[in-house]
Amino acid sequence: MKAIAQDVYGSAEVLQLRDVDEPSIGAGQVLVQVRAAGVDPGVWVCMTGRPYAARLAFGLRRPKVAVLGRALAGVVAAVGPDVRDVQPGDEVYGTSPSGTFAEYAAVSVQRLAAKPPRLSFEQAAAVPISGVTALESVRDGGRVKAGQRVMIIGAAGGIGSFAVQIAKEFGAHVTGVCSTGKVDLVRSLGADEVIDYTRDEIDRDGPRYDVIIDIAGCRPLPLLRRALTPRGTLVLTGGGHDAGGLLGGYTRQLRAPLMTLFTSQHLRGLASRERAQELEELGRLIESGAVTPVIDRTYPLADTSSAIRYLAEGHPAGKVIVTV
Template sequence: MKAMICTKYGPPDVLQLEEVDKPTPKENEVLVKVRAASVNAGDWHLLRAKPFIIRLGIGLIKPKYKILGMDIAGTVESVGSQVKGLKLGDEVFGDLSRCGFGAFAEYVCVPESKLAIKPASISFEEAAAVPTAGVTALQGLRDKGKIKAGQKVLINGASGGVGTFAVQIAKRFGAEVTAVCSTRNVELVSSLGADHVIDYTCDDFTKMGQCYDLILAVNGYHPISAYKRVLNPHGVYVMIGGTEVQMFQAMLAGPFISMSGKQMGNLLVKPNKKDLMEMSYYLEAGEVVPVIDRSYPLSRLPEAIAYLEEGHAQGKVIITMDE
């Protein structure tokens, strides 16, 4: 099979397309013929081994995982002897970040527990867009943010992979949503249901006098003190993406600031089948629609990662196995 191989840390062009052996599933695994995968920020963090501390888990000198990629959608090719819930031909999708990665290949072995049946109403490309970004948005709003109907929710970085899901999920929960994005993305986030859109190239939401019950910070470069200023007295700030400085502010300063009543922290995503199935329900009901910026064949994965690194993708970047 063809796979994109990573043998050293560095920029996207260190990846090489190679022929490797097709894997064989273990007793509790299924072999999935990958039809589509998606690129996430986590992929280029792993590729570049940044921040440096992540090397403790992925290999200090060279990559522990030779085939990267978290999100897949595909077809079950064969099953292990202990697999009960999936069969040959089932269309599935899932997040491989807790089971060795491997999405950037034509085939991958995945534990049955990490996969859900793909909604019949969406394409493989749309399904591949969901697992990491969709579940991150769901857990950030529902679990960490404790979202409630009628709350004022601000999503900073609303036009990216997580942000486009977050706008739609927040609306599904009955929130009044303010989306922050650049000029070119105003129309997009409005079409996703945002009640208010702030163009950050024109206005700074931290200086506009409006306060929010929940802030989901998917991107942006404001210090944690600025977010605190625009939170209501018992509001919640959830940091999902941004700079390394923001990440450490949320981890280190967040608990101390939270003593004042305003909850400030970051999200540690926990991929799981239950939340993936909940996202599947939203997709089937048409309440959430994946936004895809563009697709690349597997052979152009380095180009796809480089594009995502620029930080201007509208929604998700997809990898297909068809040349």
């Protein structure tokens, strides 16, 4: 099958469109014919091997898995032993650690759910990483409740565009933070207020937010805490995958739990889990019309390197998708 693969870490030049073996499937797995795959900063991390700490998981000297990509939407081509609820021909979405920028991917049923019928394959491929991370940030990290004031930093990006819609559905008063060109988009997603970070800093209105979900920008913890109420919750979802060094900008995630011991504010990092149950919950939100993926650009499989270069510029408006 055709796939985007790499033998060494590096910039998008290391990616090759080439023939690789179709993945084999074991018990509890299905073979999915990939129709679309999501591009997210995690793909950039796997490609570059940066921050360097990521190589502990993905391979010290070279990538353990040659095929890139993690989120997918497609059609089940075959099912392995012990798979009962999924049949060939089913339209599904989910994640595969063995690569999705490819014609076929092996997916565990624990990371898979039925594709919401309302969505195209391109829209569905936006959900399994970015939608799930947004849901977990709002529901588990922020424990957002109706009537709370919630700030979402990076509101126009892959995760943020979902997080704004989900926080609104949870009944929050939402303030999105983005650059000037994205203000209208963030309002159209339902944000009650928007802060253009090129003009104002996030603490411009004082300590008024019950929950801040920091997805982008790597702001220092003291600045974030200045915008939080005294008993507010800060969720560090992202920011800093490209900040360099051993840990990139993720030292904030390490410091936050320690600082929480000495303050009435709750500061926590978020590590998303890729599970069928979140995909099913998002499917319900999508089918009800509460959440709709925002697609910025789509690229054909052969042009995946351009998709990653565009994402790496750091300013997508919604999701970047590869079609297969």
